[in-house]
Amino acid sequence: MRKTRRPGRLDRKTKKRQMCAALLAVLLVNLAGCGKAKDGLTITNVSYDPTREFYEQYNELFESYYQDTYGETVNVIQSHGGSGAQARSVVEGCNADVVTLALEHDITLIERTGLIDEGWIDEFDRDSAPYTSTIVFLVRTGNPKQIADWDDLTADGVDVITPDPKSSGGACWNYLAALAYAKTHDATEAQQMDFLRKLYANVSVMDSGARGSTTTFVENGKGDVLIAWENEALTTLDSYPGEYELIHPSVSILAQPSVAIVDDNARANGTEQLSREYLQYLYSDEAQRLIGENGYRPTDEQILQEFSDTYDLTMELWTIEDFGGWDEAYKTYFEDGAQFDQIYEY
Numbered sequence: 001m002r003k004t005r006r007p008g009r010l011d012r013k014t015k016k017r018q019m020c021a022a023l024l025a026v027l028l029v030n031l032a033g034c035g036k037a038k039d040g041l042t043i044t045n046v047s048y049d050p051t052r053e054f055y056e057q058y059n060e061l062f063e064s065y066y067q068d069t070y071g072e073t074v075n076v077i078q079s080h081g082g083s084g085a086q087a088r089s090v091v092e093g094c095n096a097d098v099v100t101l102a103l104e105h106d107i108t109l110i111e112r113t114g115l116i117d118e119g120w121i122d123e124f125d126r127d128s129a130p131y132t133s134t135i136v137f138l139v140r141t142g143n144p145k146q147i148a149d150w151d152d153l154t155a156d157g158v159d160v161i162t163p164d165p166k167s168s169g170g171a172c173w174n175y176l177a178a179l180a181y182a183k184t185h186d187a188t189e190a191q192q193m194d195f196l197r198k199l200y201a202n203v204s205v206m207d208s209g210a211r212g213s214t215t216t217f218v219e220n221g222k223g224d225v226l227i228a229w230e231n232e233a234l235t236t237l238d239s240y241p242g243e244y245e246l247i248h249p250s251v252s253i254l255a256q257p258s259v260a261i262v263d264d265n266a267r268a269n270g271t272e273q274l275s276r277e278y279l280q281y282l283y284s285d286e287a288q289r290l291i292g293e294n295g296y297r298p299t300d301e302q303i304l305q306e307f308s309d310t311y312d313l314t315m316e317l318w319t320i321e322d323f324g325g326w327d328e329a330y331k332t333y334f335e336d337g338a339q340f341d342q343i344y345e346y
Contacts, residue, residue, distance in 0.1 A: 041066075041072055041073065041074040041075070041271070041274055042074070042075045042076070042077060042271075043074070043075075043076055043077070043097040043098060043266075043269075043271050043274055043275055043278060044076075044077040044078075044079065044094075044095060044096050044097050044098075045059075045076055045077070045078055045079070045096070045097070045098050045099070045100055045278070046079045046086050046089065046090055046094055046096040046098075046099045046100075046101075047078065047079065047080050047086065047099070047100040047101065048080065048081070048082065048083035048086055048100070048101050048102040048169055048170070048209070048210070048257070049080055049081060049082060049083070049168075049170070049209040049210045049211035049212070050170065050210050050211055050214075050229050050231055050232045050235075051080065051100065051257075052078075052080050052211070053235065053294060054231075054290070054291070054294040054295075054296065055076075055078055055100070056078070057290055057294065058282070058287060058290060059076040059078065061281075061286060061287065061290060062074070062076065062277075062278055062281050062287075063075070063076065065281060065284075065286075066274075066277065074274060076278070079094070079096070080211070081209060082163070082167040082168040082169070082208045082209030082210075082212075083101045083102035083103060083106050083168060083169030083170065083209075084106055084166070084167045084168060084169060085167050085208065085209070086099070086101060086106070087099070087101060087106035087107070087109045087110055088109075090110050090115065090262060091109065091110055091113050091115070095265055095269070096262045096265060097261065097262055097265055097266045097269060097271045097274075097275045097278075098259065098260065098261055098262060098266075098275050098278055098279055099116075099259070099260055099262060100257065100258075100259045100279075101169060101257065101258060101259075102168070102169025102170050102172075102173070102210075102255075102257050103169040103172060103173065103255075103256075103257065103258065103320075103326060104121065104127075104256070104258045104320070104326045105169075105172075105326040105327070105329075105330045106169055106258075107120065107121075107258050107260045108326065108327065110260075110262065111260075114264060115262050115263070115264045115265065116260050116261070116262055116263055116264070117263040120260040120261070120263075121258070121260075123260070123261070124259065124279055124280065124282075124283070125283055125299070126256075126299045127256065127258070128258050128259050128260060128279075129256040129257060129258050129259070129299065130259060130279075130282035130283050130287075130288075130291070130299055131257065131282070131288075131291045131296040131297060131298060131299060132254055132255060132256050132257070132296065132297045132299060133229050133230045133231050133255045133257070133295075133296055133297060134177075134229075134230050134252045134253060134254060134255055134297075134315065134317060135173055135174050135177035135227060135228070135229065135230070135249075135252045135253055135255065136228060136229075136230045136233050136246055136247060136248055136249065136252065137153075137225050137226065137227060137228070137233075137246070137247035137248075137249060138217065138225065138226040138228050138232075138233045138236060138244055138245070138246060138247070139224065139225050139226075139244065139245050139247055140224070140243065140244060140245070141242060141243055141244060141245060142245075143245055143247070144224065145157075145158050145224045145225065147224070147225050147247060148247065148249075149181070149249050149250050150177075150178055150181040150182075150199070150249050150250075150251070151181075151185075151195075153178075153199050153202060153225060153227075154195065154198035154199050154202065155202075158202050158224050158225065159202065159204045159222070159223045159224045159225075160199065160200075160202045160203045160204065160223060160224070160225055160227065161203070161204065161205055161207075161213050161216055161217045161222060161223035161225070161226045161227070162174050162203055162206065162213060162226070162227040163206060163207045163208065163209055163210050163212060163213045164206045164207065164208055165333075165334050165340050166334070166340075167208040167209065168207075168208060168209045168210055168213075169210075169257075170209070170210035170228075170229055170255075171206075171210070172330075172333075172334055173229075173253055173255040174227045175196075175333060175334075175340060176253050176318070176320070176323060176329065176333070177227075177249070177251070177252045177253040177318075178195075178196060178199055178227075179192065179196065179323075179333075180251050180252065180253055180318040180322070181249065181250070181251040181252075182195045182196060184251050184316075193339070193342070193343055196339075196343045197343045197344075200343060200344045204222065204223060205222050205223065210228070210229055210232060211232070213226060213227075213228070214226065214228065214232050214236065218236055218240065218244075225247075229255070229295075230246075230295060230296075230297075230311070231294060231295030231296050232295070233246045233295075234246065234295035234310070235294075235295055248312045248315055249315075250315075250316060251315075251316045251317075251318070252315055252316070252317055252318070253317060253318045253319065253320075254317040254318070254319045254320075256319075256320065259279050259282065260279075261275045261276060261279065262275075283299070283300070285300070285303065288300045288303045289303055289306070292304070292306065292307040292310070295310075297311055
């Protein structure tokens with residue numbers, strides 16, 4: 001018997017009504033938290049779900065650095081949610097000075113409204129991606145379903161948890177990582193789509209964001225396997241010692257979260273210099289080590305090697321360029337009527 005909480009059993013209209021309600025709730029929460037403080041230097045960073053713990057620590061590090069360097073106090077307001085929903089909140093009026101989102105396409109969405117200047121991707125090093133991650137599996141201790149690779153997620157009786165690509169940047173990376181495996185093993189597009197259909201038919205709960213999926217798997221006890229950001233999986237291992245195992249699949253993807261100044265807002269708020277300093281400091285040695293300690297992969301190669309015991313640096317990782325870049329990939333796989341809609345029955 002299939003589990004009762006299965007979004008695939010919902011008709012399209014019901015699913016869209018639920019999604020709209022969820023996004024409206026996210027917007028209301030984020031807009032309420034996107035105002036400016038009245039006193040002192042303040043910026044707002046609109047980010048995505050799994051970065052909460054990292055930015056709590058980074059903000060303290062940056063505030064201390066800025067005080068020591070410039071003799072001024074700075075405060076950072078933080079907002080989190082599904083990356084796609086966060087991008088839409090900025091478009092709809094959230095007064096973000098900077099965005100630190102899960103994928104380049106979400107920032108491009110804001111750029112197209114004129115809020116972010118063209119060329120943002122070249123403003124900071126490494127295509128404005130100061131840290132990377134990849135997609136892994138989290139299973140319960142003992143790995144009862146003996147999950148070792150992507151094909152195991154298509155087996156009968158395996159309950160998969162992953163967020164929705166329509167609202168979650170992490171979910172888009174999950175989908176592309178699975179597709180990378182399919183392209184590695186299946187010769188034709190029809191075979192690849194059949195593989196993806198089987199995988200997503202096993203998804204029992206599809207939350208709007210990556211952190212919501214972690215909560216579903218860890219706190220609510222749903223599912224046999226969570227498709228997760230590597231940093232989310234590592235955080236769970238630290239928080240629940242002995243209860244979970246991390247599985248590195250044979251093929252995954254190099255996930256590159258992007259950062260950008262929301263230029264129009266920063267100019268209006270008088271925070272251009274502060275916003276630039278905030279994002280540039282992510283590339284400092286201190287911040288890069290903090291990145292590594294929080295489960296993300298530093299882009300500084302020497303510092304990354306300091307964490308070689310934490311990360312599997314031998315994984316076969318595809319890149320977004322293998323899928324034509326984010327503009328092409330989003331149109332092909334995630335827009336309404338694109339491949340994800342074709343393989344997933346709402």
